[in-house]
Amino acid sequence: MTGFARKLAVALALSLVTALASANELSDLPWKVGPTKVQLGAQATLDVPDGYAFLDPAGTRRLNELMENPPDEADTYTLAPTDMKWTAFFDYDDVGYVKDDEKLDPDDILASVKQGTEESNKERRSRGWETLTLVGWQNKPQYDTQFKSLTWSFLARSDKSHSDVVNYNARILGRSGVMNVVLVSDPQVLNQAVTDFKGTLGGFAFAPGQSYSDFHTGDRVAEYGLAALITGGVAAVAAKKGFFAIIGTFLAAAWKFILIGFAAVGGAIKRLFTRKSS
Numbered sequence: 001m002t003g004f005a006r007k008l009a010v011a012l013a014l015s016l017v018t019a020l021a022s023a024n025e026l027s028d029l030p031w032k033v034g035p036t037k038v039q040l041g042a043q044a045t046l047d048v049p050d051g052y053a054f055l056d057p058a059g060t061r062r063l064n065e066l067m068e069n070p071p072d073e074a075d076t077y078t079l080a081p082t083d084m085k086w087t088a089f090f091d092y093d094d095v096g097y098v099k100d101d102e103k104l105d106p107d108d109i110l111a112s113v114k115q116g117t118e119e120s121n122k123e124r125r126s127r128g129w130e131t132l133t134l135v136g137w138q139n140k141p142q143y144d145t146q147f148k149s150l151t152w153s154f155l156a157r158s159d160k161s162h163s164d165v166v167n168y169n170a171r172i173l174g175r176s177g178v179m180n181v182v183l184v185s186d187p188q189v190l191n192q193a194v195t196d197f198k199g200t201l202g203g204f205a206f207a208p209g210q211s212y213s214d215f216h217t218g219d220r221v222a223e224y225g226l227a228a229l230i231t232g233g234v235a236a237v238a239a240k241k242g243f244f245a246i247i248g249t250f251l252a253a254a255w256k257f258i259l260i261g262f263a264a265v266g267g268a269i270k271r272l273f274t275r276k277s278s
């Protein structure tokens with residue numbers, strides 16, 4: 001599975017008391033506090049700057065439990081500032097070399113994702129989970145030819161609370177696959193969160209020989225292109241065959257939840273990180 005729907009952000013309101021309790025639970029996770037260098041599996045490394053913290057897959061699974069998210073099937077890594085104003089999730093898809101010569105059609109992509117989201121809501125209702133309506137693009141897809149990265153943002157709306165939900169996605173292309181990154185934030189501070197997050201990506205690097213430019217004839221090539229990185233990768237291939245029930249299950253298990261209230265007690269959380277580091 002790819003990271004598209006696995007990590008779309010949905011906002012949930014928490015009381016201050018709950019947020020304070022969660023701050024202590026968060027600080028008890030096995031964070032690695034920067035500055036430090038960490039592995040993102042065997043495929044890449046990341047320099048964690050001062051003021052940021054990192055979780056390995058085991059810690060990320062525990063974080064998902066605190067945030068009441070379904071577990072990720074792929075090994076997922078977490079990066080966050082120590083005030084927890086945003087959270088970024090990294091996971092790698094070993095799908096092969098994704099060709100970047102495809103022209104993106106935002107209207108066609110949005111229609112496909114809307115259809116998949118509607119199917120996912122059927123599965124979510126059956127599990128008693130909150131459903132979403134995909135409103136449209138917050139930022140249309142942009143492909144950076146120099147850094148070989150694709151970024152976009154969707155705007156969705158919670159059908160129960162009617163609150164707006166915005167997620168920021170990045171896909172970094174490598175020789176043998178794609179690093180999926182999804183940033184989860186309160187929509188009101190998303191732009192600042194994205195700017196902050198981009199500042200950390202200077203410390204990201206694929207393993208030697210695994211950058212996009214290291215491709216050689218004979219390497220495995222992915223069976224889809226850039227558009228499918230947005231519509232769901234493997235799920236997009238299934239969509240072409242009419243398997244929307246598969247997509248529904250895929251998307252239903254994927255929406256990420258952000259705990260609003262962490263920012264309100266960000267100072268308390270940061271002090272807990274500082275005390276733990278000391």
